Structures are given as C-alpha cells and as structure tokens.
Amino acid sequence: MTKEEFQNLAKREIEEAKKEVSQVVDESSLNAFKGKYLGKKSHLTSYYALMKEVAPAEKKEFGMELNALRSALSELLSAKQKELADKALAEKLEKEKVDITRPGYHATLGSKHPFYAVIDDVTDFFLGLGYTVADGPEVETDENNFELMNIPKDHPARDMQDSFSLGDNLVLRSHTSAVQARVMKAAKGVGPIKVICPGKVYRRDNDATHSPEFGQIEGLVISEDATFSNLLETLTLLLRHLFGEKREVRFRPSFFPFTEPSVEADISCFECNGKGCALCKHTGWIEILGSGMVHPNVLRLNGFDDKKYRGYAFGIGIDRVAMLKYGIDDIKRLYTDDVAFVEQFRKE
Numbered sequence: 001m002t003k004e005e006f007q008n009l010a011k012r013e014i015e016e017a018k019k020e021v022s023q024v025v026d027e028s029s030l031n032a033f034k035g036k037y038l039g040k041k042s043h044l045t046s047y048y049a050l051m052k053e054v055a056p057a058e059k060k061e062f063g064m065e066l067n068a069l070r071s072a073l074s075e076l077l078s079a080k081q082k083e084l085a086d087k088a089l090a091e092k093l094e095k096e097k098v099d100i101t102r103p104g105y106h107a108t109l110g111s112k113h114p115f116y117a118v119i120d121d122v123t124d125f126f127l128g129l130g131y132t133v134a135d136g137p138e139v140e141t142d143e144n145n146f147e148l149m150n151i152p153k154d155h156p157a158r159d160m161q162d163s164f165s166l167g168d169n170l171v172l173r174s175h176t177s178a179v180q181a182r183v184m185k186a187a188k189g190v191g192p193i194k195v196i197c198p199g200k201v202y203r204r205d206n207d208a209t210h211s212p213e214f215g216q217i218e219g220l221v222i223s224e225d226a227t228f229s230n231l232l233e234t235l236t237l238l239l240r241h242l243f244g245e246k247r248e249v250r251f252r253p254s255f256f257p258f259t260e261p262s263v264e265a266d267i268s269c270f271e272c273n274g275k276g277c278a279l280c281k282h283t284g285w286i287e288i289l290g291s292g293m294v295h296p297n298v299l300r301l302n303g304f305d306d307k308k309y310r311g312y313a314f315g316i317g318i319d320r321v322a323m324l325k326y327g328i329d330d331i332k333r334l335y336t337d338d339v340a341f342v343e344q345f346r347k348e
C-alpha cells in the first residue's frame with residue numbers, strides 16, 4: 001500500500017467515525033464506538049498488523065500516519081466522552097436545583113403551657129431564695145396526706161378536701177402538703193428545711209373554677225429561727241413577683257389543721273386596682289393562697305422537736321394563678337389538648 005493510499009483510507013475512516021460519533025448518545029453507544037474504532041477488532045488494529053509488510057525505509061512514516069489516525073479517533077472519543085459528562089452534570093444540576101427565592105415554610109414553634117409556665121416562674125423565684133425542689137407521688141398514703149398533717153380520721157377537716165380513696169389506706173393526694181410529711185421524715189428531725197413541692201393533686205370537685213385534677217405548689221421552711229414575719233415577707237415578695245410590684249398584699253386569719261396561726265393571702269385586684277369588678281367579685285381583693293406557722297403537732301408527728309424548731313408553710317393553687325395571670329375563664333381549658341388554646345400563650 002502506498003502512503004497516499006493509506007492516507008485516503010485513514011481519511012475515510014475518520015469521516016466515518018465522525019459521522020458515527022455524532023450518533024452516540026449514551027454510555028453504551030459510546031462503548032460500541034470505542035470498540036469499533038479503537039478496539040482489538042478495529043480497522044486501526046488491522047492497519048498496525050500491516051506494518052510487518054511495510055518496507056523498512058517506509059516504516060517510520062507509515063507509523064506516524066498510523067499514530068495520527070489513532071489520535072484523531074481518540075480525540076473524537078474523548079470529545080464525546082466530555083460532551084456526555086457535561087450533559088449528565090447539567091441534567092443533574094438542573095434536577096437538584098434549589099430555588100432560594102421561594103418563600104420558606106412557617107415552622108410552628110411549641111409553647112409553654114400556662115400551667116407549667118406558672119410552675120417554672122414560681123420555682124425560679126424560690127430557687128433564687130435558696131429553696132430546693134422536693135417531690136412526692138400522686139398516689140399517697142392516708143398517713144402522709146392526712147394523719148401526719150394533723151388531720152386524724154373523722155376530723156371534720158377531711159370534708160374540706162373530698163379526696164379520692166383508692167382503698168388500702170391509699171388516696172390520690174388531695175394537696176401537696178403530703179410532701180411536707182415526706183420531707184420532714186427524711187430529714188430525721190434535723191433542720192433546716194427549705195423546699196417547694198410543685199405537683200398535681202386530686203379532689204372530688206367539678207365546676208368552672210374547680211377541676212378534679214389540679215396543681216399546687218407547697219412551700220415548707222423549718223429552722224430554729226423561722227418567724228411569722230419571714231413568712232409574710234416571703235409571700236409578699238412572691239405575689240408581687242407574680243402579679244406586679246404594685247400589688248397590695250393582705251393577710252386574713254384563716255384555719256388549716258397543719259398550721260397555727262393560719263392566714264390566707266389576698267392581692268389587690270389587678271383588673272380594677274381595688275375599686276371592685278367582676279373578677280374580684282366587687283371586693284377589690286383576690287384570694288390567692290393559704291399559709292401559716294407549722295403546727296407543733298405536725299413538727300412532732302414528723303420527728304421534729306417543736307421546742308427547738310419552728311416552721312412556716314404555704315400552698316398555692318397553680319391553676320388559679322394561671323387563670324388570673326393569663327385571663328383564662330374556665331379551669332378545664334388547662335386540661336384539654338386544644339392546640340389553639342396553648343398557642344395563645346406563645347411568645348413569638
């Protein structure tokens with residue numbers, strides 16, 4: 001074969017290859033193209049075999065022609081490879097495109113339930129005064145709930161708290177005062193004690209302001225020098241913390257079996273500022289909590305020397321505080337799983 005003849009052959013081969021590569025659209029047609037023009041059974045390979053028959057003097061030039069043909073074919077192949085890769089990338093980018101100009105979704109934030117907002121608020125207040133948080137079970141012994149709180153069986157005060165009896169001397173605790181007994185017994189007669197006990201309590205009561213399940217926060221301080229004025233000062237600070245610094249606080253004599261003397265605290269009505277309105281039932285005052293000096297019997301019954309130790313205690317209704325603070329008219333609203341209700345209290 002002459003050089004010209006080979007050049008013509010090579011030219012036709014390249015033209016054919018160009019035509020064919022333009023039909024290549026994917027990996028498999030690309031592989032077929034590669035096999036046909038550059039593989040073992042390609043024309044190119046057979047041309048290399050022809051080298052044997054080429055006269056030694058022409059070998060070099062023939063070889064150069066062959067190499068030129070091979071690189072021309074290889075270029076077609078790699079150009080196509082790149083074209084396919086670019087196309088694949090462009091498709092992928094198009095498919096995964098994120099439109100950053102689209103408006104976002106509004107994620108709904110959770111919000112603290114007013115019941116727990118009150119617990120947290122009161123707990124923070126007392127932690128700041130050096131109190132710790134104590135806890136007790138909701139299924140309580142008759143002893144802790146009543147006897148050790150100076151409410152013996154058949155005592156008329158049991159009627160004040162219509163409790164749910166569970167038999168076997170167990171009750172659903174009717175007040176968090178039951179935790180007082182637990183804390184005092186655990187201290188084995190050694191003070192000081194300074195605790196609050198938030199939790200659920202249960203009574204057979206059911207109307208717009210009473211729910212069979214509700215919450216209280218008990219407070220108990222026992223030390224050698226606890227005084228009645230310490231108690232009044234503590235509660236005044238608490239009530240102003242909860243309802244505003246301008247609130248006036250008034251204490252009225254009351255009765256609880258576990259305290260002597262006992263008082264109830266009222267705040268001046270924050271709705272009418274004491275003038276009289278529906279919220280304060282036209283008295284100008286809102287009743288808020290019960291408290292008193294721990295009864296000597298309670299100290300003794302729970303292992304404390306009532307000659308050495310004195311104490312004060314208080315009990316706040318969580319629901320009542322939440323209803324007043326957040327303007328909730330029916331206590332049951334606090335016990336329904338109504339998202340719209342809770343969302344009112346979300347702080348944006």
Ligand code: DAH
Nearest residue numbers: 175177290291292313314315
């Ligand atoms: N346990 C009382 C109740 O449920 C509330 C109470 C009153 C708690 C006076 C006290 C207290 O600790 O001293 O009605």
